[in-house]
Amino acid sequence: MPLWGNTDANTAKPHFPDMRQVRLAATATVANTGTQGGVAAGNTVITVANGTGTIVVGQYVYGGGAGVISATGQRDFFFGNNTVVAVQGGNFGTSNVVLLNAVTNNIANGAVLTFDTTIQYNTANTVANTFADTILVTAGRLANTQGTTYGGGSTVANTKLGNVNVGWNRIQRKINNDGTIRFLKETLIALANPVASNTSSANTSANAIYGGL
Numbered sequence: 001m002p003l004w005g006n007t008d009a010n011t012a013k014p015h016f017p018d019m020r021q022v023r024l025a026a027t028a029t030v031a032n033t034g035t036q037g038g039v040a041a042g043n044t045v046i047t048v049a050n051g052t053g054t055i056v057v058g059q060y061v062y063g064g065g066a067g068v069i070s071a072t073g074q075r076d077f078f079f080g081n082n083t084v085v086a087v088q089g090g091n092f093g094t095s096n097v098v099l100l101n102a103v104t105n106n107i108a109n110g111a112v113l114t115f116d117t118t119i120q121y122n123t124a125n126t127v128a129n130t131f132a133d134t135i136l137v138t139a140g141r142l143a144n145t146q147g148t149t150y151g152g153g154s155t156v157a158n159t160k161l162g163n164v165n166v167g168w169n170r171i172q173r174k175i176n177n178d179g180t181i182r183f184l185k186e187t188l189i190a191l192a193n194p195v196a197s198n199t200s201s202a203n204t205s206a207n208a209i210y211g212g213l
Contacts, residue, residue, distance in 0.1 A: 029113070
């Protein structure tokens with residue numbers, strides 16, 4: 001979503017610099033062997049070569065053209081929906097990168113993949129203690145009162161978020177020193193009729209806030 005202009009998309013996250021969640025760490029070229037001449041849909045293992053940087057477990061994967069390795073998120077900016085769970089045989093050459101989710105379409109040899117790492121803005125608070133994300137909130141999601149399970153194992157009904165406007169909202173969960181859970185929220189872009197296309201509320205971090213459409 002541009003900061004200003006007529007080409008805004010209802011399903012695109014706002015691109016404010018302080019909303020950035022990941023940065024580029026490595027690139028690699030698909031170099032699978034076999035009769036398919038690339039990576040067939042449904043596979044979770046990709047052989048890579050001609051890389052730069054270092055591929056490590058936990059990085060977010062982007063690219064692959066029609067393979068749609070990350071159906072959500074945006075390279076070098078937002079979290080994606082696919083991460084590296086293992087790197088076999090070193091980083092490049094004959095190495096295999098194992099992904100959390102299978103690719104959805106065939107990916108040709110030579111396709112360039114990028115691997116991003118999470119930007120840590122506040123080193124005092126670990127992921128277990130707090131997280132923040134930019135979320136598309138609809139009227140349906142506001143009406144959803146089902147409890148949400150967070151990384152710490154506690155279940156909190158999203159009604160405890162208080163009043164939230166429909167549109168794009170920045171929501172951060174934090175824990176006070178006394179153990180009280182708080183939600184900090186800020187409306188970035190108010191929308192009269194937001195329409196959701198998936199049930200994860202455009203929230204691609206490890207913890208969901210709203211469910212449904």
